[in-house]
Amino acid sequence: MAFPGLPYPISKSESTFPVVATVRSFCRVCTSVCGILVDVDGDTVVRVRGDREHPLSKGYTCPKGRALPQMHHHPDRIERPQMRVDGILQDTSWEACLDDLVSKLKDIVDRYGPDSVGIFFGTGVGMDAVGTRVAEALHAAIGTSAKFSPLTIDGTAKPLISDLVGGFLGMSGRPDYDNADFMIFVGTNPVISHGHAIAVPNPTGTVRAIAGRGQVWVIDPRRTETARLATGHIAPRPGTDHAVLAFLVREVLRDGVDPDVLVQDADVLAAAVEPFTLEHTAALADVAAADLMRLCEAVRAAPGPVAIETGTGVTMTADAANVTQWLAWALMILTGSMNRLGGIWFHPGFAYQLEAFELPISPPDGSFGPGPRSRPGTQSFMGEWPCAALPDEIEAGNIRAVLNLGGSLLTSFPNTGVLEPALRTLEVLATTEIISNDTAALSTHVLPTKDQLERSDVTIWDALSSRVSAQHTPAVVEPIGDRRSMWWFLAELGRRLGHDVADPARSDDEMLAGVTAAARCTFDELAATGWVDKGHELPAPWVQRHVERMGGWRLAPRLLVEQLARVRAPAPLVLTPRRQMRRLNAQFDFLGDPADVLIHPDDGAAAGVVDGSPVTVRSAHGELTGVAKVDPAIRRGAVSVPHGHVEANVNALTNKDDIDLVTGMVRYSGVPVSLHPA
Numbered sequence: 001m002a003f004p005g006l007p008y009p010i011s012k013s014e015s016t017f018p019v020v021a022t023v024r025s026f027c028r029v030c031t032s033v034c035g036i037l038v039d040v041d042g043d044t045v046v047r048v049r050g051d052r053e054h055p056l057s058k059g060y061t062c063p064k065g066r067a068l069p070q071m072h073h074h075p076d077r078i079e080r081p082q083m084r085v086d087g088i089l090q091d092t093s094w095e096a097c098l099d100d101l102v103s104k105l106k107d108i109v110d111r112y113g114p115d116s117v118g119i120f121f122g123t124g125v126g127m128d129a130v131g132t133r134v135a136e137a138l139h140a141a142i143g144t145s146a147k148f149s150p151l152t153i154d155g156t157a158k159p160l161i162s163d164l165v166g167g168f169l170g171m172s173g174r175p176d177y178d179n180a181d182f183m184i185f186v187g188t189n190p191v192i193s194h195g196h197a198i199a200v201p202n203p204t205g206t207v208r209a210i211a212g213r214g215q216v217w218v219i220d221p222r223r224t225e226t227a228r229l230a231t232g233h234i235a236p237r238p239g240t241d242h243a244v245l246a247f248l249v250r251e252v253l254r255d256g257v258d259p260d261v262l263v264q265d266a267d268v269l270a271a272a273v274e275p276f277t278l279e280h281t282a283a284l285a286d287v288a289a290a291d292l293m294r295l296c297e298a299v300r301a302a303p304g305p306v307a308i309e310t311g312t313g314v315t316m317t318a319d320a321a322n323v324t325q326w327l328a329w330a331l332m333i334l335t336g337s338m339n340r341l342g343g344i345w346f347h348p349g350f351a352y353q354l355e356a357f358e359l360p361i362s363p364p365d366g367s368f369g370p371g372p373r374s375r376p377g378t379q380s381f382m383g384e385w386p387c388a389a390l391p392d393e394i395e396a397g398n399i400r401a402v403l404n405l406g407g408s409l410l411t412s413f414p415n416t417g418v419l420e421p422a423l424r425t426l427e428v429l430a431t432t433e434i435i436s437n438d439t440a441a442l443s444t445h446v447l448p449t450k451d452q453l454e455r456s457d458v459t460i461w462d463a464l465s466s467r468v469s470a471q472h473t474p475a476v477v478e479p480i481g482d483r484r485s486m487w488w489f490l491a492e493l494g495r496r497l498g499h500d501v502a503d504p505a506r507s508d509d510e511m512l513a514g515v516t517a518a519a520r521c522t523f524d525e526l527a528a529t530g531w532v533d534k535g536h537e538l539p540a541p542w543v544q545r546h547v548e549r550m551g552g553w554r555l556a557p558r559l560l561v562e563q564l565a566r567v568r569a570p571a572p573l574v575l576t577p578r579r580q581m582r583r584l585n586a587q588f589d590f591l592g593d594p595a596d597v598l599i600h601p602d603d604g605a606a607a608g609v610v611d612g613s614p615v616t617v618r619s620a621h622g623e624l625t626g627v628a629k630v631d632p633a634i635r636r637g638a639v640s641v642p643h644g645h646v647e648a649n650v651n652a653l654t655n656k657d658d659i660d661l662v663t664g665m666v667r668y669s670g671v672p673v674s675l676h677p678a
Contacts, residue, residue: 020040020041020042021039021040022037022038022039022040023037023038023040023474023476024036024037024038024051024473024530025037025038025453025473025474025476026054026459026471026473027048027061027064027065027068027452028127028128028452028457028459029062029064029065029068029127029452029584029587030064030127030194030199030584031194031195031197031198031199031461031464031465031466032057032194032195032199032200032201032466033056033057033199033459033465033471034050034051034054034056034057034060034061034062034065034201034202035050035051035053035054035055035056035057035059036048036049036050036051036061036065036068037049037050037051038068038453038476040476040477043477043478043480044073045068045069045072045073045453045476045477046069047066047069048061048065048066048067048068048069049061049066050065054531055531055533056201056202056466056467056469057201057202058202058205060201060202060204060205062194062581063581063582063588063591064581064582064583064584064587064588064591067582067588067590067591068452068453070590070591071434071435071451071587071588072451072453072454072477072480074435074590076435076436077434077435077436077480078433078434078435078436078440078446078448078483079448079480079481079482079483080092080093080448080481080482081093081094081096081097081098081445081446081447081448081482082097082440082443082445082446082448083096083097083100083101083444083445083446084443084444084445089441089443089446093482094482094484094492097445097447098492098493098496099496100445101428101430101444101445101493102493102496102497104401104427104428104444105117105401105428105497106497108400108401108427108428109142111400112397112398112400114142114143114144115144115145115146115398115399116144116146116398116399116400116401117142117144117146117399117400117401117402117403118144118146118147118148118390118393118399118401118402118403119135119138119139119142119144119146119147119148119402119403119405120148120149120387120402120403120404120405120407120409121135121147121148121149121150121405121407122149122150122404122405122406122407122408122412123150123406123407123584123585124405124406124407124432124433124434124449124486125405125406125432125486126149126150126406127452128406128455128457128486128487129457129458129459129460129461129512129515130457130485130486130487130508130511130512130514130515131405131406131449131485131486131487131490133487133514133515134486134487134490134491134494134501134502134511135405135486135490137490137494137501137502138490138491138493138494138499138501141494141497141499141500141501142497142499145370145372145380145385146372146385146393146398146399147383147384147385148384148385148386148387148390149384149387150387150407150412151381151382151384152381152384152385152386152387152388152663152664152665152666153316153387153412153413153665153666153668154196154312154315154316154668155196155197155315156315156321156322156381156660156663156664156665157310157314157315157321157322157324157325157663157665158197158310158315158325159172159381159382160322160325160366160381160662160663161322161325161326161329161560163362163366163367164326164362164364164365164366164554164557164559164560165326165329165330165333165553165554165555165557166329166553166554167359167361167362167546167547167550167554168359168360168361168362168546169362169367169382170349170352170354170359170463171346171543171546172198172346172347172462172463173329173338173344173345173346173347174198174309174344174345174346174347174466175307175308175309175343175344176305176307176340176341176342176343176344176345176538177200177201177206177210177466179341179342180210180214180305180307180342180343181210181213181214181215181302181303181304181342182214182215182298182299182302182303182304182305182306182307182342183207183210183214183215183216183217183307183308183309184216184217184218184219184306184307184308184309184328185216185217185218185219185220185226185230185308185309185310185311186218186219186220186241186245186308186309186310186311186313186314186324186328187219187220187241187310187311187312187313187314187315187317187324188220188226188309188310188311188312188313188314189220189224189225189226189227189311189578189579190203190206190207190226190309190311191203191204191207191224191225191226191229192224192225192226192579192580192581193311193312193579195309195311195466196309196310196311196312196315197463197464198309198463198464198465198466199464199465199466200309200466201466203226204229207226207229207230208229211229211230211231215231215232215298215302216229216230216231216232217230217231217232217233217234217295217298218230218232218233218234219233219234219236219241219244220233220235220313221235221236221237221238221313221576221634221635221637221638222235222576222578222598222633222634222635222638222640223235223633223634224633232294232295232298234287234291234292234295235287235635236285236286236287237284237285237286237570237635237637237638238313238317238570238574238576238637238638238669238670239317239319239320239567239569239570239574239669239670240284240285240286240320240570241313241314241317241320241324242320242323242324242327242564242567243276243280243281243284243285244281244285244287244292244295245324245327245328245330245331246272246273246276246281246327246564247273247276247277247278247281247292247296248295248296248299248327248331249269249273249276249327249330249331249334250270250273250274250276250277251296251300252299252300252331252334252335253266253269253270253273253334255300257334258334258335258336260336261333261334261336261553262547262548262551262552262553263333263334263552263553263555264551264552264553264554264555264556265554265555265556266555266556268555268556268561269330269555269556269561272556272561272564272565273327273564278292278293284569286635286637299331299335302335304340304341304342304343305332305335305336305337305340305341305342305343305344306331306332306335306337306343307332307337307342307343307344308328308331308332308344310324310325310328312577312579312668312669313576313577313669315665316577316665316667316668316669317667317668317669317670318658318659318660318665318666318667318670319567319568319660319667319670320567320670321660321665322559322560322563322660322662322663323560323563323564323567326557326560326564329553330555332344333553333555334555338543338553339538339539339540339543339544339547340538340539341538341539345536345538345540346540346543347462347463347465347468347536348468348536348540348542349462349468350460350462350465350468350469350470350519350520350534351460351462351515351516351518351519351520352462353520354542355540355541355542358545358549359542359546359549361546361549361550364554364557364558365557365558365559366557366559366662367381367382368380368381368662369381369383371385371386371389371664372385372386372389372392372393372398373393373396373398374389374392374393374395374396374398375388375389375392375393377661378659378661378664379661379662379664380664381662381663381664384664385664386659386663386664386665386666387412387413387414387664387666388413388414388415388656388657388659388664388666389656389664390402390413390419390422391415391418391419391422391656392656394422394423394425394426395422395425399426400426400427400428401426401427401428401429401430402423402426402428402429402430403430404429404430404431404432404439404443405432405486405490406432406433406449406486407431407439408437408438408439408585408586408644409423409439410423410438410439410442410646410649410651411437411438411439411585411586411643411644411645411646411649411651412585412586412644412651413651414651414654414655414656414666414668415621415622415651415652415654415655415656416622416649416651416652417621417622417652418656419651419656420442423439423442424442426444427444428444428445429442429443429444429445430443430444430445430446430447431443431445431446431447432446432447432448432449432486432489433446433447433448433449434448434449434450434451434483437586437646438646447484447489448481448482448483448484449483449484449485449486449489450475450479450483450484450485450486451483453475453476453477454475454476454477454478454479454480454483455475455479455485455508456472456473456474456475456508456509456512457472457473457512458470458471458472458473458512458515458516458523458526459471460515460516460519467533467536468520468533468534468535468536469531469532469533469534470516470519470520470521470526470531470532471526471530471531472512472523472526472527472529472530472531473530474527475508485508485511487502487508487511488504490502491503491504492504509523509527512527520532520534521534559662563662570637570670571670571672572637573603573637573638573639573672573673573674573675574637574638574639574669574670574671574672574673575617575619575639575640575641575650575653575668575669575670575671575673576638576639576640576669576670577640577641577642577643577650577668577669578598578640578641578642578643579642579643580593580642580643581593583642583643583644583645584644585643585644586644586645586646587644589644589645589646593642594626594627595624595626595627595641595642595645595647595648596626596627596628596629596642597615597617597626597627597628597629597639597640597641597648598629598631598633598634598638598639598640598641599615599628599629599630599631599634599639599675600630600631600632600634600635600636600637600638601630601631601632602636603636603637603639603675604628604630604675606675607674607675607676607677608677609628609630609675609676609677610628610630611628611629611630612627612628612629613627613628613677613678614626614627614628614677614678615627615628615675615676615677615678616675616676616677616678617639617641617653617673617674617675618653618673618674618675618676619653619654619655619671619672619673619674620655620672621652621653621654621655622652622653622654623652623653624641624648624649624650624652624653625647625648625678626641626645626647626648639673639675641653650668651668653671653673654666654667654668654671655667655671658671
């Protein structure tokens with residue numbers, strides 16, 4: 001399908017602003033990649049608004065996307081390379097900065113080997129199609145095992161279950177939102193977050209549409225914005241979502257396994273969930289038995305597939321993340337919802353085209369590799385080390401340099417109080433960034449890369465995209481100052497280190513053509529139309545072939561059965577994560593979403609905390625202070641602090657040693673805390 005509408009740029013008459021041009025583009029704040037119209041007046045970005053002709057978002061935008069002009073013209077934007085001289089970051093030239101950086105990196109690798117260089121693949125490179133490809137090539141060329149990304153901050157459970165239950169890491173499932181009529185959201189609030197990893201385009205409209213033709217249930221300790229649109233809401237104790245799903249799986253299994261669904265080890269799964277009776281689950285989750293039965297009967301009576309999506313409320317809980325995601329898959333498998341219209345579909349890849357070859361079948365106990373030397377017992381997952389291991393690797397002298405590609409380490413990594421002094425001891429901390437922040441301020445080298453309005457780009461994010469589709473945008477404005485493309489910096493860095501990862505003399509569009517070379521369309525086709533959607537088949541034969549070759553869905557992987565038996569009961573008062581409409585982690589702080597601490601009235605009264613007053617949240621590892629928001633919409637026992645605030649940094653409460661040894665995922669949710677008037 002081609003993108004309807006006019007070529008770029010479109011007529012200025014479509015805007016009420018006195019602008020020179022309006023450029024059709026798409027937003028890369030998150031994976032929803034909404035269509036936008038950008039009004040520009042020379043070098044000034046005047047306004048961003050939704051593109052009603054965009055086939056996916058249909059005019060929807062969020063406050064973050066509409067704030068791209070403020071981000072582009074931010075007073076703290078970084079315009080020139082910076083280098084630390086005599087302890088002070090100073091503006092310099094690319095030539096001088098790269099000369100110094102390369103000299104130091106070569107010396108470190110010569111002395112300590114390639115594993116002495118750690119690379120963090122942050123959001124800044126992850127939302128940049130060419131930047132990601134060249135970063136991956138540079139990582140391979142350097143040959144370091146020390147690769148980190150947000151995977152071990154909020155994302156390991158989903159690919160782990162794809163690997164263990166689906167037999168292939170690339171089994172990237174997502175709800176069929178266009179056709180679903182029974183939807184369960186567990187620990188996710190897509191109206192605010194736009195989904196977890198896999199986007200929910202136009203989330204409010206999507207949730208309303210599903211509820212209008214069927215049922216939407218939300219399992220979350222807070223009556224979220226999504227729950228307000230739902231037909232049913234259950235608010236279990238934080239960290240007990242797995243129990244609710246185990247109860248549902250137990251009841252469905254007692255009804256009998258659908259003979260048309262090919263599965264393995266249904267009896268082992270039945271034994272694992274047998275303890276989760278109605279009475280036990282109601283007591284553990286502290287929810288009414290009648291509410292659990294109402295959900296159970298709704299699942300039983302669903303006329304079609306049951307689609308389930310989870311979010312950071314699940315994946316950030318180290319104790320129960322894996323088993324909750326597993327039980328969500330098990331419930332969908334048992335109800336015949338996998339690879340079904342209105343259920344879950346699996347992305348075949350716009351670039352990789354998984355249907356074109358026979359998929360490998362992963363080992364029953366998963367696909368792992370050796371972990372960092374400083375953390376015995378840990379392992380690598382998907383070729384990455386746990387982010388929690390970074391300070392230990394630095395303190396042990398194993399990592400001497402870190403290339404931070406578009407990440408705000410101090411507001412995303414655990415144990416900020418331990419991480420910050422470790423980063424200060426590095427010989428090299430090179431950060432690519434567009435706006436000054438606390439991590440850039442610690443760096444030895446700061447490399448100013450183009451923001452999303454300054455570069456042409458495509459989307460080919462197979463594991464994250466909500467469609468088998470791709471988009472293209474031209475650059476909207478010229479780069480400010482001496483900003484360069486992320487890929488150019490990485491290519492030039494590689495060249496000076498002796499690695500041919502890309503030709504720095506090429507243009508952005510030439511590089512984009514290379515990214516799309518093996519995809520389902522050519523770059524010229526994509527650039528001419530702006531949008532290409534190849535659609536997908538349901539049920540997909542390639543998925544069915546894979547499941548048959550595997551011998552059926554693996555309902556009871558040993559690792560998960562053992563983890564379910566070991567899940568700890570939550571503490572009386574625990575930290576829970578939360579997204580905000582006008583923030584994305586550490587970005588968009590200028591939009592003013594406060595670091596409010598959501599507390600149930602009973603918990604506030606017990607601690608002597610009143611609404612609107614300063615409150616200190618304390619764990620065994622640190623504390624933060626925010627403003628109390630006493631709200632009955634959050635259940636007792638949960639304290640919700642949003643991500644990304646420097647002044648109320650949730651990472652100060654976390655413990656780098658409290659991790660899931662299977663995946664390296666740190667516990668960011670379910671951390672025991674106490675409340676104190678500040």
